[in-house]
Structure formats: C-alpha cells, structure tokens
Amino acid sequence: MNKIASSDENPRETRALARFAAVQAVVQARQNGSTLTQALHHAAQQTWDGRLYSPATIEDWVYRYQHGQFAALQNQPRRDRGQHRALDPAALEALCKLRREHPLLTVKALTGELVRLGVLTPGTFSASTLHRRLTQAGLDRQSLRAGSGLVGGPTKAFELPLPNLLWMADCMHGPSLRTEGDATQRTFLFALIDDCSRLCVHGQFYAYERLEGFLDTLRQAIQTRGLPDKIYTDNGAAFRSQHLGIVCANLGLRLLHCKPYHSWSKGKIERFFLTVQTQFQPTLLFEPVRSLDALNRRFWQWLETAYHQREHGALAGESPAQRFARLGTALRLLAPNVELDRLFLMRVQRRVRKDATFSLGGEFWEVSPHLRGQIVTVHFEPIAYRRVEIWIGERLIGQAIRCHKQRSSQILSSNDYDHDTF
Structure with missing residues (x-):
C-alpha cells in the first residue's frame, strides 16, 4: 500500500485556519461598529483552536491577512524540518501524558519526575523547549484553563438583508x-x-x-x-x-x-x-x-x-x-485571476512505486520515471478525476495519467529486461 497521509492532518494549516477565524471575527466586529481596539479585545476573550491569544497577536494576524491573504497566516516550515531535534519524540509523548494526568503540576515538577524515571537526561533539554512543546500540544496552563469553546448558531429567528451574505x-x-x-x-x-x-x-x-x-x-x-x-x-x-x-x-x-x-x-x-x-x-x-x-x-x-x-x-x-x-445588484464576484477549479482540488500524499505508478480512486496512475520511490502530493478533482496533478512541496511537477498496462507493455526498453540467452 503506498498511501502516506492526507492533507487533512497538516497542523500548519490547522493553525492558519484558527487564525483566519479570529481575523474574520475582528472584521465582523468592525463592520458592526466596534473600534479596532474593541474588536481585538473581544476576540482575545475567545478561544481559537482551543487557546487564548493576546490582542496584539490577533492584530498581527489581521495585518498579515490584509497583506497576504490566507497564505500569510501559515507559518513557514523550519529549515531543519525532518532533522534530529533535541527532544526525543518518546520523551515528548511521556511529558504530554504526564501533563494530562497531572494538569496542576508545574513544568519543573513534571521534568523532575521524568528525570527520576530516566526518560529525560539532565543537560539535554531546556525549560523553554518543554514549554514550547506543551504549548504546541495545547497542554500549556493557559490553554488548559481556557478549555475548548464552541461557536454555535443563532437562537432567534433572523434574516439577512441582502443576497449572498x-x-x-x-x-x-x-x-x-x-x-x-x-x-x-x-x-x-x-x-x-x-x-x-x-x-x-x-x-x-x-x-x-x-x-x-x-x-x-x-x-x-x-x-x-x-x-x-x-x-x-x-x-x-x-x-x-x-x-x-x-x-x-x-x-x-x-x-x-x-x-x-x-x-x-x-x-x-x-x-x-x-x-x-x-x-x-x-x-x-x-x-x-x-x-x-x-x-x-x-x-x-x-x-x-x-x-x-x-x-x-x-x-x-x-x-x-x-x-x-x-x-442582488452588488454581488461579490470571483477575481478574474483566481483559478477556481484548482482551489477545490483535493490533496493526498502518495509514494511512487518502482514501476512509476501510484494508486488513487481504485486505479493506478502513471508519472515520470524519475519520481520512483519519492513521496509526492497529488492534487486531484475527485468526481471524475479529470485533473490529477503531481506536486513536490510548492512546485508543480506535471500531470498524472491513467495507467494502461497493455499499452505500456508495447514500449518496453532494454532496461526493463535481461538480454535473451540461448
């Protein structure tokens, strides 16, 4: 099986979506007559992705969105992504497990217990690293106090004054x-x-x-x-x-x-x-x-x-x-330079097999042979698979085509078989 993971598991985009929701809350409050300061303080009292943020942080998101739209709200991946880090994943998992079991203990007390158990070694970690990892996992004390807020629907009859609102x-x-x-x-x-x-x-x-x-x-x-x-x-x-x-x-x-x-x-x-x-x-x-x-x-x-x-x-x-x-005399229309179909393409990761194919939608798809063994991101239209694009990172590599095994068998090269011996 060559399935890796769905883009639905991308934590960078999850954080960006929470920031986008906070920005939209500020924009909505401004449209309703609030000042920017009032809107920011009101947004800071709500939880976004299960956490509370300061007005200054939310204001930074607002300006980032104004200058670069949704893409500007995504943190760029670290340059050392995929390399060994100071904190071992097993130690991080043990730290998070201990915090869930004892949410009132300080980080110092938690690390002391992990050192005693031999999970952490003194001198191999810093307190700021542990604090940052707990924050990323939503297990810092501020997030634990905030809980998980729900944004619900209206409780009274309503009707918007204009179409497409x-x-x-x-x-x-x-x-x-x-x-x-x-x-x-x-x-x-x-x-x-x-x-x-x-x-x-x-x-x-x-x-x-x-x-x-x-x-x-x-x-x-x-x-x-x-x-x-x-x-x-x-x-x-x-x-x-x-x-x-x-x-x-x-x-x-x-x-x-x-x-x-x-x-x-x-x-x-x-x-x-x-x-x-x-x-x-x-x-x-x-x-x-x-x-x-x-x-x-x-x-x-x-x-x-x-x-x-x-x-x-x-x-x-x-x-x-x-x-x-x-x-509906002032409807908001799509900008001429926006390619709507591409925005709706779904995404999954696949590892390209040795025969330069991968599976998608119950079928095999062909790609360039130089991609064999690599993990690629497949952007595809999921109804009829009229468009199947191959990406590596932020770079479009090309289009995949449906695999036709009988056609491929007619174009074998000398690299595909041993020479006959009689």
Whole structure:
C-alpha cells in the first residue's frame, strides 16, 4: 500500500485556519461598529483552536491577512524540518501524558519526575523547549484553563438583508433509483440556500454523502451565483473537513457550524428539503428516472421553473428569483485571476512505486520515471478525476495519467529486461 497521509492532518494549516477565524471575527466586529481596539479585545476573550491569544497577536494576524491573504497566516516550515531535534519524540509523548494526568503540576515538577524515571537526561533539554512543546500540544496552563469553546448558531429567528451574505448548506437522503440493470441506487442531495432570498444557489444529487459531493456543489454555486460572505452548516463529516476550511479561507469565506443537536437553527434549508420531498419527489412516481444524471436534470428543471418562480410565504409575495434579482445588484464576484477549479482540488500524499505508478480512486496512475520511490502530493478533482496533478512541496511537477498496462507493455526498453540467452 503506498498511501502516506492526507492533507487533512497538516497542523500548519490547522493553525492558519484558527487564525483566519479570529481575523474574520475582528472584521465582523468592525463592520458592526466596534473600534479596532474593541474588536481585538473581544476576540482575545475567545478561544481559537482551543487557546487564548493576546490582542496584539490577533492584530498581527489581521495585518498579515490584509497583506497576504490566507497564505500569510501559515507559518513557514523550519529549515531543519525532518532533522534530529533535541527532544526525543518518546520523551515528548511521556511529558504530554504526564501533563494530562497531572494538569496542576508545574513544568519543573513534571521534568523532575521524568528525570527520576530516566526518560529525560539532565543537560539535554531546556525549560523553554518543554514549554514550547506543551504549548504546541495545547497542554500549556493557559490553554488548559481556557478549555475548548464552541461557536454555535443563532437562537432567534433572523434574516439577512441582502443576497449572498449567508448561504446555508446541508445534505438529505434522496429517492432510491431503480437503474437500467434493475439494481437499487441510493442518492443524496447536497444543497445551498441563500438566506435572504431562499434561492437554491445550487443543489445536486450524488451517489454518496461525502466531502467531494459538497465541494462540487459549492464550486458550481460560486461559478453561477458569486461569492457568499459566510456559509452555515451542521457538524456532519462532509462539512468538518480541514480541506473545506482551507478552500473557504482561500476564497475569503467564513465557515460557520451550528451547535450539535441544534439543527433547528438551519430551519430555512430544512424547510427547503421538506419542499423537495413533498413537491418534487412525488413527480418521480409518475415519471420515474433510471439514472443519477436524469434525476439531476429533472431536479434542476423543477428548481428553475417551479420553486424559484413561485411566491414564497416568507418573502412578502415575492418569489426567490425575484428577491435575488431585486436585491442582488452588488454581488461579490470571483477575481478574474483566481483559478477556481484548482482551489477545490483535493490533496493526498502518495509514494511512487518502482514501476512509476501510484494508486488513487481504485486505479493506478502513471508519472515520470524519475519520481520512483519519492513521496509526492497529488492534487486531484475527485468526481471524475479529470485533473490529477503531481506536486513536490510548492512546485508543480506535471500531470498524472491513467495507467494502461497493455499499452505500456508495447514500449518496453532494454532496461526493463535481461538480454535473451540461448
């Protein structure tokens, strides 16, 4: 097996996402009339990635984001990354374990016990190194006192005044299809609803309830309806991915999650799903569809000709399409130099095999022979794998292609076999 690790485990990007959330909180407070000082002090009272930060630190993040966007919030990797460090990993693990068992002990007391046990050797470590490692693990005393704060959803009815200020996202189980081969196929509907107009900016049925389905839905919504300020979701696995957070941060979108067991705070999209179930799905009983593509074509036709054009009870006599068109005169559009498809590519690490291939999506892919044995990062479009890029660090190496073993067998070189001996 040549799978290494997913980019969802990148701690550098995790820290950058926490900083981005703090920056967005400051920006939101400034828009609501607070001074910069007030906004910074309010943000400093909240936990970000389970820790408290000073107003000065958060202010530094704000200015870094203004000058370099999301990339500026990521710490650059150390030049000695991958080299031997002073503190042994086993000693670090023992230190963290002891801190969890005795959170009230000082670092001096903890290290004294580890020296007594023979885990640490006097003179091979410094107190500042131990403090830094505990802080990185979220086990410093300040973080332990702060606990893990939750940012939840609204508890009162609300409605945003303009389109694209807030999109609500969710997934529901769709109808089961009887395919041409008489097999049963389950379906899942990912949808995004504009809070102001109730317009479904994009919805699509998929054969699975996974992150790649929601990413595809979000990408198409942005292409057709512009950029939202915020996206509000529940805590489902498809919405809790670090990759989704990075996509939103690179686009300047704020990703919000409702509190667990508070699905009622997303009442608008729940009501939309009820409309789909009671008005769209019954039409399939009279004219059944046999494929996912046919189901989506019927759904999009119903959206544009029925749901979007019909007066909505919460819109004072307007339809979703009318409200969106009337108020959506200053939508935030994607910058011309932004390559949207590339931002949505998923990433995994793979080790290239000796035959210059690697596995992805249940298939083998070919790369240049000079990459054999190396660990590469694969950026790929996960729906149809139309784009599979090979990266090493921050450098694009090239495209991978599907492996065709029969074709490859026709172009063997003399290096691939021993000379015949008779």
